[in-house]
Amino acid sequence: MKNDFIGSSVLDITKIMQSDVFKKVHQSIVGTVNVLENETLKIGTLLHSADGGKTWDALRIAPFEVKEYSLDEEVYFEGHIFKSTADNNNTPTTGDWEDLGEWNPNGILYNNISSTTKTTVAITADLISKQLHGLDEFLAIQLFNNKLLTK
Numbered sequence: 001m002k003n004d005f006i007g008s009s010v011l012d013i014t015k016i017m018q019s020d021v022f023k024k025v026h027q028s029i030v031g032t033v034n035v036l037e038n039e040t041l042k043i044g045t046l047l048h049s050a051d052g053g054k055t056w057d058a059l060r061i062a063p064f065e066v067k068e069y070s071l072d073e074e075v076y077f078e079g080h081i082f083k084s085t086a087d088n089n090n091t092p093t094t095g096d097w098e099d100l101g102e103w104n105p106n107g108i109l110y111n112n113i114s115s116t117t118k119t120t121v122a123i124t125a126d127l128i129s130k131q132l133h134g135l136d137e138f139l140a141i142q143l144f145n146n147k148l149l150t151k
Helices: 137-145
Strands: 022-033 046-048 056-060 074-077 080-084 097-102 107-109 117-127 148-150
Touching: 022 107, 056 107, 137 148
Parallel strands: 022 056, 117 148
Antiparallel strands: 022 117, 046 056, 046 107, 074 080, 080 097, 107 117
């Protein structure tokens, strides 16, 4: 709920709209965006499709935090997904980890959704970075490579 609205004060609150996230959409596609039970995806959620835009998923792997990880736990770290190959693992770039590859966002959700549905996904666009959900410096590079430009 916190990220649904913007404004400088209680008297100046507005619901986040497409124009708050997208400066210009050059190309979009309609595809099925997968939503988990009791999950809501918001406008500006980073999405990935591996099948040419037919289906889309958000990043659901927990970001790295300083702690010990167990065997087979997965974590998002510096643009990659890592899987622990031993118990009591720490930072993914040291120790026993399998790099499962980059998480490559190649689309941005254009509407709020709370169930799996066909909806619009921007695939080339000029974006306002502060309104994107889950953006970090590593994913910004991936977005740029996919012609999703952040400002």
